[in-house]
Amino acid sequence: MKILAVLGSPKGKGAGYGIARKIETAMAACGSVSFEYLFLKDLDVRPCKGCFLCVTHGEDRCSLQDDRVMIEKRIDQADGIILVSPCYVSSVSALMKNFMDRMCYTNHRPRFFRQKMLLVSNASAGMEQTLETLRRTLGPGPRITGRIAALTPPWPLTPRAQARQDSKIRREAVRLYNAIRKDQPRNGLPKRPSFSGYLQFRFFKKISADTRNYLQADYAYYSQLDNFHYPASIGMLQRLAAGAVLSVGMLFMKDLAPPKKPA
Numbered sequence: 030m031k032i033l034a035v036l037g038s039p040k041g042k043g044a045g046y047g048i049a050r051k052i053e054t055a056m057a058a059c060g061s062v063s064f065e066y067l068f069l070k071d072l073d074v075r076p077c078k079g080c081f082l083c084v085t086h087g088e089d090r091c092s093l094q095d096d097r098v099m100i101e102k103r104i105d106q107a108d109g110i111i112l113v114s115p116c117y118v119s120s121v122s123a124l125m126k127n128f129m130d131r132m133c134y135t136n137h138r139p140r141f142f143r144q145k146m147l148l149v150s151n152a153s154a155g156m157e158q159t160l161e162t163l164r165r166t167l168g169p170g171p172r173i174t175g176r177i178a179a180l181t182p183p184w185p186l187t188p189r190a191q192a193r194q195d196s197k198i199r200r201e202a203v204r205l206y207n208a209i210r211k212d213q214p215r216n217g218l219p220k221r222p223s224f225s226g227y228l229q230f231r232f233f234k235k236i237s238a239d240t241r242n243y244l245q246a247d248y249a250y251y252s253q254l255d256n257f258h259y260p261a262s263i264g265m266l267q268r269l270a271a272g273a274v275l276s277v278g279m280l281f282m283k284d285l286a287p288p289k290k291p292a
């Protein structure tokens with residue numbers, strides 16, 4: 030089982046790296062795992078220029094030629110992803126935020142359905158907000174198995190707090206390992222999509238038809254899919270429930286609809 034840890038600390042091997050190493054130790058105790066660490070500070074991931082072409086026309090239209098494609102390949106090859114960011118003023122580090130911006134299109138056209146993902150934020154406070162931001166980094170494709178809000182103040186933790194934290198780290202490591210194992214017979218793909226995942230698919234399929242003149246890449250992607258992002262069986266009840274939620278949701282969003290004819 031291949032695990033890729035992506036670290037957003039400008040320090041590289043700081044306190045967050047220490048947490049990732051503990052996860053590695055705990056997963057290695059479960060079975061055979063190989064860990065790879067990607068330090069964003071050492072990679073060439075250039076600042077997003079804001080053209081939005083990755084969303085509107087496709088990620089291959091991004092003018093920045095850097096390590097983004099290499100990172101995507103590494104994610105594709107991994108079974109598990111661990112995203113680690115220190116909390117900086119109640120959010121992710123700038124390195125991690127830029128990485129999120131560069132992967133922004135995955136929120137429109139999701140990928141990485143095989144991968145399971147564990148989120149880690151470390152600091153003294155504000156880790157929950159950071160985790161909430163971090164969860165959107167790779168879009169809704171990877172299944173998030175857990176979150177760790179790790180206390181890493183500039184002083185040592187009390188033995189009790191340290192023991193509690195280490196036990197949480199072990200629990201989440203085992204959970205990630207087991208989630209990957211469970212879906213291995215299906216090449217990593219979950220048996221069936223979650224309701225929210227399916228709803229999101231239906232929502233984007235509908236919106237992409239309405240906005241085909243504006244979001245061409247979304248339209249090209251969703252118009253060739255009927256059921257879901259990958260072959261999956263969707264129950265009748267799930268279909269009906271999603272259809273009902275979608276109809277109500279679209280009513281609330283009517284002010285956002287594009288004009289019938291492009292301006």
Ligand SMILES: Cc1cc2nc3c(=O)[nH]c(=O)nc-3n(C[C@H](O)[C@H](O)[C@H](O)COP(=O)(O)O)c2cc1C
Binds near residue numbers: 039040041046155183
């Ligand atoms: C610019 C900046 C902003 C920070 N903001 C916070 C914060 O909002 N809350 C907090 O608890 N720690 C904050 N910190 C401290 C770091 O999150 C903390 O030292 C963390 O353990 C560093 O992790 P690392 O060693 O993995 O880089 C901040 C540090 C920096 C450099």
